[in-house]
Each structure stands twice: as C-alpha cells, then as structure tokens.
Amino acid sequence: DGFPASKLFSQGYSYTYDDVIFLPHYIDFPTDAVSLATNLSRNVRLSIPCVASPMDTVSEAHMAAAMAALGGIAFVHSNCSATQQASIIRSAKSLRVPIAPTVGFVGPDAAGGFGPADGKYVFVTESGTLPSRMLGYIAKSDWEDLQDKDVKIFDYMRDCKTVENVPWNYDLGEIEAVLEDRKSDFVVLERDGEVVNVVTKDDLERLKGYPKLGVGTVGSDGEWMVGAAIGTRDSDKERLKHLVKAGVNVVVIDSSQGNSIYQIEMIKYIKKTYPELDVIGGNVVTVYQAENLIKAGVDGLRVGMGSGSICTTQEVCAVGRGQATAVYKVSSIASKYGVPVIADGGISNSGHIVKALTLGASTVMMGSFLAGSTEAPGAYEYQNCCRVKKYRGMGSLEAMTKGSDARYLGDTAKLKIAQGVVGAVADKGSVLKFIPYTMQAVKQGFQDLGASSLHSAHELLYSSTLRLEVRTGAAQVEGGVHGLVSYEKKYF
Ligand code: XMP
Numbered sequence: 001d002g003f004p005a006s007k008l009f010s011q012g013y014s015y016t017y018d019d020v021i022f023l024p025h026y027i028d029f030p031t032d033a034v035s036l037a038t039n040l041s042r043n044v045r046l047s048i049p050c051v052a053s054p055m056d057t058v059s060e061a062h063m064a065a066a067m068a069a070l071g072g073i074a075f076v077h078s079n080c081s082a083t084q085q086a087s088i089i090r091s092a093k094s095l096r097v098p099i100a101p102t103v104g105f106v107g108p109d110a111a112g113g114f115g116p117a118d119g120k121y122v123f124v125t126e127s128g129t130l131p132s133r134m135l136g137y138i139a140k141s142d143w144e145d146l147q148d149k150d151v152k153i154f155d156y157m158r159d160c161k162t163v164e165n166v167p168w169n170y171d172l173g174e175i176e177a178v179l180e181d182r183k184s185d186f187v188v189l190e191r192d193g194e195v196v197n198v199v200t201k202d203d204l205e206r207l208k209g210y211p212k213l214g215v216g217t218v219g220s221d222g223e224w225m226v227g228a229a230i231g232t233r234d235s236d237k238e239r240l241k242h243l244v245k246a247g248v249n250v251v252v253i254d255s256s257q258g259n260s261i262y263q264i265e266m267i268k269y270i271k272k273t274y275p276e277l278d279v280i281g282g283n284v285v286t287v288y289q290a291e292n293l294i295k296a297g298v299d300g301l302r303v304g305m306g307s308g309s310i311c312t313t314q315e316v317c318a319v320g321r322g323q324a325t326a327v328y329k330v331s332s333i334a335s336k337y338g339v340p341v342i343a344d345g346g347i348s349n350s351g352h353i354v355k356a357l358t359l360g361a362s363t364v365m366m367g368s369f370l371a372g373s374t375e376a377p378g379a380y381e382y383q384n385c386c387r388v389k390k391y392r393g394m395g396s397l398e399a400m401t402k403g404s405d406a407r408y409l410g411d412t413a414k415l416k417i418a419q420g421v422v423g424a425v426a427d428k429g430s431v432l433k434f435i436p437y438t439m440q441a442v443k444q445g446f447q448d449l450g451a452s453s454l455h456s457a458h459e460l461l462y463s464s465t466l467r468l469e470v471r472t473g474a475a476q477v478e479g480g481v482h483g484l485v486s487y488e489k490k491y492f
Helices: 061-070 082-093 140-144 172-182 201-208 234-246 261-273 287-296 313-317 323-337 350-358 397-401 404-408 431-449 454-462 473-479
Strands: 020-022 050-052 073-076 104-106 121-125 134-139 186-191 194-200 227-230 250-253 278-284 300-303 341-344 363-366 381-383 386-392 422-426 468-470
Touching: 020 350, 050 061, 050 431, 061 073, 061 082, 061 431, 073 082, 073 250, 082 234, 121 140, 121 194, 134 140, 172 186, 172 201, 194 201, 227 234, 234 261, 250 261, 250 300, 261 278, 261 287, 278 287, 278 341, 287 300, 287 323, 300 323, 323 341, 323 350, 323 454, 350 363, 350 431, 350 454, 397 422, 431 454
Parallel strands: 050 073, 050 363, 073 227, 104 121, 227 250, 250 278, 278 300, 300 341, 341 363
Antiparallel strands: 020 468, 121 134, 186 194, 381 386, 386 422
C-alpha cells in the first residue's frame, strides 16, 4: 500500500511537505516512550530536534539561551560586526535562567516615555542594552507623571546602588528565594561587573506555568551550547577567531547555494585550524551538492533553497527544490556518510516537523515558526489589532543594507537584488511554552508511524517500511479544517 520514499521521490516532481502524506503504521508503545534526541552535527547532540535559524529577527542571546535550555540550539546571525556577534554568544552563555526580560533597557541619553514592550520597569544601562553596566532604573508608576515632559530618563531614574545584584548562575530556586527574602519585585543578574538579565516576580510566575524543561544543551564548559553563522570571505576567518574566543560550539557557513569553491575552501580551513569545532555546510538541495561538501569535510548539512517563508530565491533565480524532495534526496546520501541533515525552512506546523524528520533529517531549522516569540529580537508592534513582531529575510533589501549580502554573493555586484522580503508574524508567546507542546505533537506523529526514535524512523524509511503518497489539491483541502462557518485554531 502506498509508495516507498525511494519510488515516490524519483518521478521527476519536486514535492514539498504539504504535497505528501505518510500512511499510518503500527503502534506498540506509548507516546511518552518516543525519544526525539538527535544529532545536530557529527559531535553535537541535542535532546530535541529544533534549531533556530541564523537570522537577525530570530537568533540573538535570548533565543540562543532558551533553545539550549529546551534541548535544541540556535545559530547567532552574522548580520553585525564580529565583536557584536561574539558578545551575543557570551551573553547567551550567561543566561543560565533563560527568561527573556519583560522590562525595557535604554541608554542614559534616552528621553520620552515607556514603550508597549517595556513592562513595569525601564533599566538604564551604559550601552542601552544587555550585557552592560547598570546605571539605574525607573518604574512605570514614577515615569507616568513625567510622560509628556521633555526630560531625560537619567535625571529621574532611581539609583542602582539600592539594588543588590546576584550572580549570573543562580538557578530558579535561588532567584525565587532572593525575591522572597528581599521582598523585591525583580532581581538583577550580574556577571563580571555587567548586568546579564533582569528577572521579575511576574516572569517567575509565568515560567512556573510552562512545561518542565528537560535536558538542556550544555557544552563541556558547563554553559549553554551556542552556534553561529559565518560567511566565506577572508574577514570571516577573522570573525571566527572572535567567535571561538567567545566560546562558540558549532558554526554554519551561511549561503543560499553552498556548493561553491569559496565554501569548500572555508570548510577545509576551519577543519584544519579548529579541528575540535563542528562545521555545518550548505545550503544544498541535491545529491551532487551534498557529496561535494561531504568530501570537503562537513560535520552536518543544511538543506533548503527557496523553501523559507520569506524567500524569493526560486522566483528571482529559478533555482531551488521542493523541500520534501530536497530533504529526502540529501538525507539519503548524507546518511551513508553519517552526516546529519538539518531541514531548513518551510516549517509552519508540527506535521511539517514530523515529515522533515521521517524523510531523513535529524533536525529542523526554523525562522518564522520562532520569530513571533518573546525570545526573538525586536519589540512587539500592533498591526490591524494584532500583536506582531517583525520578521525579515536575510536576503531582503533591508537586511542586506545592514550587511548580510555575503549570503547571497552580492559582494562584487554593484546592483543589489533582493531574494527575500520583510514582513511580520503573530505573537506566539514564549518558545519555552510552545516548543514543548510542539514536541509532544511530533511524538504523537512518530507514534502513529510506529517509530519510537529518529533512528527507528530512518530505519523504517530506508527499509521502505514507511509508505507515503502524494495528496491531490482536494485531499489537501480535506486534510485541513473545512466546511465550518467559523472556528478558532488553538492547539494548546
Ligand atoms: P522559514 O520558513 O522557517 O525559513 O521562515 C527560514 C529559512 O529561510 C532562509 N532564508 C532566506 N531564503 N531569502 C531566501 O531565499 C531570504 O531572504 C532568506 N532569509 C532566510 C534561511 O535558510 C532560513 O533558515
């Protein structure tokens, strides 16, 4: 019944996740027996198969800490200077309690009122952000009287001397005890003289309502593992020095078409200079591309070209591949060499994650799925009464103007051509809440397929035990909610 993947994907069609559907198999274990532990790359082990994309509206310090705390990992984007990228990595590693702050941060010269995202307090730091030396803070209640006056926050803030900081590596229990002890509303966490986070009583209460965190992704230094993106220029060798010094645990060479002499030389350089560091190559979508990077020595492959929600590469360049086909084809060759595959882009629900993993990937990399979270960089805004966060392609004109044109090999061209768009995604709350629910849904999918782990899913795939079919347009409509006058889409 149905088709084995080897047959379905060799008929000249480019399929994406929604085109295909798995046939259910046989269940002989409970959902909780499913393990989603996996490898990101040859030497980096994760307890969940989730990876945050190196995009400047997705992965900075708070996303990196939260993803590692969940057992996944994030790649810090490189659309900033090498020192800024290194500082984001250091900062992520300092966020032992992975709560994204719900208070605002400004520099001493700031004027004007509270923004909608500032919470109950605004903290004044030397740099206007974290980590930095703390100068003072102001409570919303103090500030409201001054809102319309043209005053500087620095002149009205409360002195920080009244606040006793605690060490950065305090755990939740210790933080709670301090809050209780001091009858304080917030606690300031400090490392090497700089404030790394502020946790309020409300944050703690919220966190208590989230699912319990499992096994985090911790490196040999005892800190969160953090990945980073780099390019293929000589300046990226210099950048890498900074990142290694900051403690980066794995790097991805960020390119939309990874099968290039530039990338192959960079892979060889990194493997020679930093033999301990795992290098992920890509992006690739064909067996030929994958084999070239495997021969060059990659420890992992990133798969996808034009499948991302903000991508226009296929429209602009006429090159790419449907993501289901790309993941299956690359995984089938990579698995022979023991190289894990990251299915990158096009994930918009838990079913897509099940499909990516059962088609051979070891992890999924996500942009839009994570961009509306509390942990993503940027402030929430309102659009048509909806709370949203900005999400943009790294090949959008806006992002390239800030420096990401290297990913699209636009460095020598005088005319910049966009391969991505700028948009917004809905507020999704914290990844600490919705990723565990998503993983539970993925486990249920695995159970339906009779796979109790990624390893067993891949065995079922390559032994042709798993069967799948293409869905017609009508079957896809039928597979979604249909025929209702109205409904609310809520999964948890
Ligand atoms: P999702 O679907 O998760 O996709 O939002 C994220 C992935 O999209 C890729 N990416 C781009 N691709 N133009 C592209 O063609 C772009 O501007 C762009 N920005 C990101 C990237 O692989 C990311 O992980």
